[in-house]
Amino acid sequence: MSRSPAGRRTGRRHPFMGVALLLLGLFATGGLYAATSAGIAQASTPPVSTEALIDQGEKLFMANCASCHGMSGEGSQAGPTVIGVGALSVDYQVGTGRMPGAASGPQAAKKTVQFTQPQIDAMGAWVASLAPGPGFPDPKYYAGDGDVALGAELFRINCAMCHNVAGAGGALTEGKYAPHLRDIQPIHVYGAMVTGPQSMPVFNDQNLTPEQKNDVITYLRYLDETPAVGGFSLGSLGPVSEGLFIWLIGLGGLIAVAIWLTARSN
């Protein structure tokens, strides 16, 4: 192909030029498609809210949620209103499997997710169309690349009293509990802080700024990724599990050794 010298400008095309152009065009189209589709795949949140999406969300809501939350999301005896809770709340509640609730009880527990992410986004779009509420943050605010030390301090001050300093969770009153925070999707952690689900207080952007929320998420990711150097963590539950272990196994072992030491040999 490169046999043509520099001075040769005859205006005639090289016989392979057509093929080259075709290939170039194909690569450009494919590349563009790949880039945009990758962009779509990365930005599974925030979804673009369209009329079709809202319609689909309304249908899903009517079929799965309206029996408790009301036909227009106004709430009932069985469930609170969803007007104004925002798409982020829907993503948290449905995306962690807490909604639809399996049974009424002190607390809706985390369980297998019932819907696909596009379905959750559609319901979120419909709920968001009812009234403005917390929406999806910029992905950089839950990327988990913040200041882990500051995140740990904020976690100790604002979260650790309920969720345990190692994120192992803990008991509340009357059957309620703070769930553990191991291997939780960052957007769900963010959503929980913003929306304050169930017993949890709200941590709005004036209380914990989006950057600080990212720091907290960074700390949780650090907990997920860092193995416990102290060996068995016994659930990181503190004095309860550790006390049980040392009283039963530790003291029991010492008693067994004492008996063996003083027993008459055969």
Added chain:
Amino acid sequence: MAQKPPGTDVVTGANQEERDPGTAVMVADSPVNPGLPPEHLRITDLDPKEEKKAERRIAMFFALSIFGSLFAATSYIIFPIIPGDMQSVRLNNMFVGLGASVGLLGVGIGAVHWAKSLMHGHELVEERHPTSGTEEERATAVEMFSQANRESGFTRRSLVRNTLIGALIATPIPAVVLFRDLAPAEDPTVVIKKTMWAAGTRLAQDPSGIPIKASQVTIGSAFQVIPEGLAELEYHRLEEKAKAAVILMRLPINELNESPERESWSYQGIVAYSKICTHVGCPVALYEQQTHHLLCPCHQSQFDVANQCEVIFGPAARALPQLPITIDAEGYLIAQSDFTEPVGPSFWERER
């Protein structure tokens, strides 16, 4: 001798004259020292094969110990601690620890097993030594004391002796005065009754110390609060924080029940309470947004924020002290005064 009920027998035996006159009545069947039981023979004493086996077993424990120690040393080299890699720390800890404990336990178990199964098994009695010395030693000691007394005149020269005793009593007096001054200069009951909160002190966020505006506290929010200026304190920051820590919550106004005298203590449903439990002083910060209950993690005391933090469960004796708040001209939340009662657990002088 004929069978008689024990203890009723006046013995008039041949050995009567040897007895102490005070023990005229004596039972005939007084217990005799049974001595040591016959030696208990172990299986290793009886069977040479078993003895050999036990010997091998003990040696096996010691060999295991050697193996464990070497294993600990080699695993310290095989699993080095790589800075920043926590998994390497974990592996290093685990294998070195396992090896070292096998090394130590092997020696211990082997030694005990040796003593129990192979070392001689007969029992013996060791008589306790009398604690006092011999007559001569005691006489010598008394003589030394009286000689020293004679030579020094300790009892004769009573003026010297008494002034010496006086001097010895006086020596520790400076220490008493010096160490007494280590106690807090201020009356501790005054110190624990006061906190950093004062009229006009802004409520600030923990840990940043940024003041909080009332508009930032949305319904359902819980803020962990310190007085403004605490984060910048150079000395006694933790001491002050331990008294002044506050939790700030906003409740829907219609869910908040306030007594008439406290109606001005909150602002638009925003209430501030001391975070220090009135039981033994744990930080009470487990706030349930829907029930408005505060739970103390230490002993499960529950406080109802909707009803002025009265105790609804648990060992706490009093409601959490409320911090009277309002807003200043710029919309920042400020304290109206210090707490109106001492925060935290009871103490002897609390009511005075």
